[in-house]
Every structure is written in structure tokens, then in C-alpha cells.
Amino acid sequence: MSLPGKQRTVQRLVDEHYTALYRYAYRLSGSGADAEDLTQEAFCKAHLNLTQLREPDRAKAWLFSILRNVYLHRLRTDRNERRVSLDGIGDVTVPSPEPLPPVDPEQLQLALDELPEMFRTPVILYYFEDFSYRDIAEQMDLPLGTVMSRLARAKAHLRERLLQPISPALLADGRRRATDGL
Amino acid sequence: MLLEFARPRSGELPPSDADALESHLAGCIECDAQARADRAADARIAQAMRAVSLPAGLRDRILDRLATEQTNQQSRRLAWTARLAVAAAVVLLAVGFGITWFGSRPQPLDLEQLHAQGFARSTSPQREKVEGWFKEDFNLNTVAPSAFNYAYLKDFGLASCQGQRVPSMYFARGETEAHVYVISKDQFDLKALSESEPIESGGFHVEVHRDDPDHAFVVFYKGDSLRPLLSAEEPAQ
Numbered sequence: 001m002s003l004p005g006k007q008r009t010v011q012r013l014v015d016e017h018y019t020a021l022y023r024y025a026y027r028l029s030g031s032g033a034d035a036e037d038l039t040q041e042a043f044c045k046a047h048l049n050l051t052q053l054r055e056p057d058r059a060k061a062w063l064f065s066i067l068r069n070v071y072l073h074r075l076r077t078d079r080n081e082r083r084v085s086l087d088g089i090g091d092v093t094v095p096s097p098e099p100l101p102p103v104d105p106e107q108l109q110l111a112l113d114e115l116p117e118m119f120r121t122p123v124i125l126y127y128f129e130d131f132s133y134r135d136i137a138e139q140m141d142l143p144l145g146t147v148m149s150r151l152a153r154a155k156a157h158l159r160e161r162l163l164q165p166i167s168p169a170l171l172a173d174g175r176r177r178a179t180d181g182l
Numbered sequence: 183m184l185l186e187f188a189r190p191r192s193g194e195l196p197p198s199d200a201d202a203l204e205s206h207l208a209g210c211i212e213c214d215a216q217a218r219a220d221r222a223a224d225a226r227i228a229q230a231m232r233a234v235s236l237p238a239g240l241r242d243r244i245l246d247r248l249a250t251e252q253t254n255q256q257s258r259r260l261a262w263t264a265r266l267a268v269a270a271a272v273v274l275l276a277v278g279f280g281i282t283w284f285g286s287r288p289q290p291l292d293l294e295q296l297h298a299q300g301f302a303r304s305t306s307p308q309r310e311k312v313e314g315w316f317k318e319d320f321n322l323n324t325v326a327p328s329a330f331n332y333a334y335l336k337d338f339g340l341a342s343c344q345g346q347r348v349p350s351m352y353f354a355r356g357e358t359e360a361h362v363y364v365i366s367k368d369q370f371d372l373k374a375l376s377e378s379e380p381i382e383s384g385g386f387h388v389e390v391h392r393d394d395p396d397h398a399f400v401v402f403y404k405g406d407s408l409r410p411l412l413s414a415e416e417p418a419q
Contacts, residue, residue: 007252014244023234032237039240040247047248048255100223103230127224127231133194159223 010047017063018043020128024064027124028071030113038074042067061131065139068121075117103162111161115154122147123154307332316349324349324364327391327399331413346370358405361386365398372398 021042026035045066046053053062112120121140125131131139137147195203207214312326312335320340326332330353337352341363349364365372375398381388386402393399401408 010248011245014241014248018241018244019236022236022240023232026234027231035234036237036240036243040244043244043248044251047251099219100226103226105230105233108227108230124231127228155224155227158227162227 006047006050009050010043013046013059013063014043017060020060021063021067024124024128025067025071027109027112028068028117028120030109038067038070041070045070061135061139064125064131068139072117100159100162107162108158111158114161115157119150119154119157122151123158126151126155307335312338312351320347320349322347322349324366325393325397326351326364327362327401328393329391329412330360330362331411334411344370353411355410356405358403358408358410360401360403360408360411363400363402365400367396372396375400 018039022035022039025038025042026032029035029038042063046063049066053059112124115123118140122136125136125139126133133144133147133151136151137144140147142150207217309326309328309330309332312332313324315338316322316324316326322340330351334353334355335351336354339350341348341350343363346369348369351362351364353360353362365375372392372395375390376392383402386404387408389401389403389408391399391401403411
């Protein structure tokens with residue numbers, strides 16, 4: 001028996017975007033369990049609000065926006081997040097001359113986890129390379145200049161942290177946290 | 183600044199700016215080195231960023247959750263529909279009860295209307311008015327006899343005779359009283375009525391009066407004569 005139209009559309013959206021959405025959720029939350037939950041909830045909300053998707057070509061951006069909103073909603077109830085202040089980090093226009101070694105994904109996650117969401121989201125979307133600066137600006141409802149500024153600071157922070165050697169204990173802590181709930 | 187925008191394959195820069203940047207990098211060792219380092223670092227971070235392993239069975243669990251949510255949503259919708267239906271039924275019942283209750287309540291007596299219908303009518307009667315009352319009260323077009331003095335009209339209404347509604351009037355003055363029935367040619371044979379002999383019935387004298395070919399007035403009266411009730415007589419003070 002064939003599925004009803006709406007259900008078929010949602011299943012197609014799942015098939016096409018669930019991997020990207022999960023990865024985005026994982027990089028946002030830093031936790032596999034949370035990423036899965038966020039992904040599931042984002043698809044549920046998409047199913048409920050399917051009529052809002054007027055341009056099927058922009059389904060991916062639409063789903064990413066939904067997921068971010070779900071994440072932000074949860075974040076507001078979680079007051080225990082540990083984030084570093086980026087006040088001390090200026091707009092780095094000249095990157096360190098030291099070449100970046102191969103990046104460990106978990107070390108990257110630790111560096112991402114330190115960033116406030118307003119910096120973390122654009123830098124994740126930037127490195128996924130599927131979204132233009134304008135896409136990022138639209139998703140975050142920010143001016144392009146603000147996105148560029150935040151990206152520069154977030155990238156500088158990431159590079160700085162990724163150049164630092166990481167202690168095995170911190171890495172182990174990060175691995176543990178990857179399975180924690182929000 | 184251009185370098186910030188110059189993501190490989192991104193198309194962020196207009197072609198002219200992209201060409202200008204590439205031309206500059208080709209001729210500037212320092213900027214070229216910076217661009218290469220920058221792009222290499224970006225490539226490594228991007229690779230690591232996407233290196234997220236997917237948990238086994240994720241797709242199926244997403245679809246299961248969607249199915250569960252859909253079922254829950256349908257249940258919620260059903261529950262809401264049921265609640266709305268119950269609420270609508272309660273409202274309808276309340277409205278129906280209210281209408282029934284208000285409808286079944288005895289009406290308050292309108293004394294002014296009673297006065298106009300009864301006392302006021304009997305104090306200012308005229309023949310045309312009496313005909314009007316038949317129309318108002320019984321929706322009946324009829325005529326009243328012209329010979330009578332309506333100052334002596336005491337009552338009027340409808341009598342039933344052989345299954346027909348017959349307008350009736352009651353006049354009284356002293357010992358003389360008369361019941362007048364208006365007979366229409368559409369109801370009874372007026373010619374046969376006119377040709378019948380005068381009769382006496384239960385102490386009443388009976389006469390038939392005519393004002394027009396379409397109606398006859400059958401008058402039952404008590405007293406020596408009908409004359410005291412006719413319009414030629416002066417009404418008693």
C-alpha cells in the first residue's frame with residue numbers, strides 16, 4: 001500500500017537529509033544521544049509544519065533552521081553549559097603561520113563545545129560547505145557582516161585550540177560527554 | 183577581505199573579484215602562502231567537522247518516531263474533536279433547554295391589550311369596526327347586518343354549524359336579545375333559506391335578513407319585537 005502524500009514527502013526528506021541533519025545536530029550538541037533526539041524532533045516538527053516548506057529546493061536549509069530552533073529551545077532550559085568568552089579573541093585576519101596538523105574530530109568537538117552557540121552555529125554551517133554566507137545569514141537571521149565577523153572569530157578560536165596539544169584526560173572527558181544528555 | 187570570501191567552489195565572489203584575487207595570489211608569494219595555509223586549515227577542519235559516524239538504525243528510529251508522533255497527533259486530534267463535539271452538544275442542549283423553558287413559561291397578562299380587545303370594543307362599536315374585528319381575530323372576511331344598532335352588541339364570535347364556521351353576534355337591550363348568524367352563499371343555499379317559512383325555536387323567534395345577495399343574517403331573538411335592537415331606535419342612556 002502506498003503512503004499518503006504528506007507521509008511520503010516526509011519520508012523522502014528523511015532519506016535525503018537525515019545524515020546531514022544528524023551531523024549538524026551532533027556538532028551543535030556534542031552528544032550522540034542529543035543529536036539523535038534533536039534530529040528526530042526536527043523531523044517531527046517538519047512533519048507538523050510541512051505546509052511552510054514552499055520551496056522544496058530549500059528543504060535542507062529549512063530543516064537545519066528547524067533543528068537549530070529545537071536546539072535553542074532546549075538550550076534555554078539548560079543553564080549549565082560551559083562556554084569560553086570570545087572577548088579576548090579579536091578578529092584574526094592573519095592566521096598563525098604554523099600549519100594546522102590533521103584534526104582529530106573529537107578534539108574539534110571539544111573546541112566547538114567551548115564556543116557560544118552564536119559562534120558555533122555559523123562555523124559549523126561554514127565547514128559543512130553546503131551553505132553560502134548568505135544562507136547562514138538567513139538561517140541565523142543576521143546581517144551578512146555580523147556572520148562574517150562571528151565566523152572570523154570562531155575560526156580563529158578553533159585554529160588556536162586545534163594547534164594546542166590536548167591532554168588524554170580531557171579527550172576522555174569529551175568522549176564521555178558525547179553520550180551525555182542535555 | 184576577498185580571501186575571507188574566497189571559499190573554494192563556493193561561488194561567493196563575483197567572477198571578476200575571484201579572477202582578481204587569483205591574479206594577485208599568482209604574483210604575491212606572501213599572500214599566496216597565506217591563502218594556501220588558510221585553505222589547507224579549512225580543508226582539514228571541514229573534513230573533521232563532517233567526520234561524524236552515524237549510529238546504526240538511525241533512519242529507522244526517525245521513521246518510527248514520526249509514525250508514533252503521527253499516531254499521537256491523530257489521537258490528540260480525535261480527543262479534541264470528541265471534546266468539541268461534547269462541548270457543542272452541551273451548548274445545544276443548554277440552548278434547547280433555555281428555549282423550551284422560556285417558551286413554556288406562562289405569558290404575563292397584558293392588561294392594555296385585554297382592555298382594547300374587550301371593554302374598549304364594547305364601548306365604541308360600529309358596524310365596520312365589528313367586521314374589522316372578525317378579520318383581526320379570526321382572519322375572516324364577513325359582513326355585519328346594517329339594520330342593527332351596534333350600541334347593543336354584547337358579544338361576537340364564531341359558531342359551528344354543519345361543519346362550517348359561522349360568524350355570530352349577540353345583541354341585548356332590556357328584555358330583548360338576539361343572536362345573529364352571518365350565512366355566506368359559499369357555505370349554504372341562501373335561496374332555499376330565503377324561501378323557508380318563519381319559525382319559532384326554543385322560545386326564540388327566527389327571521390332572515392338580507393343586505394346583499396351573497397349573505398343572509400339569521401336572527402334568533404327573544405322579546406315581543408326585534409325593534410329595540412335596530413338602528414332606528416335611540417340607544418338607552
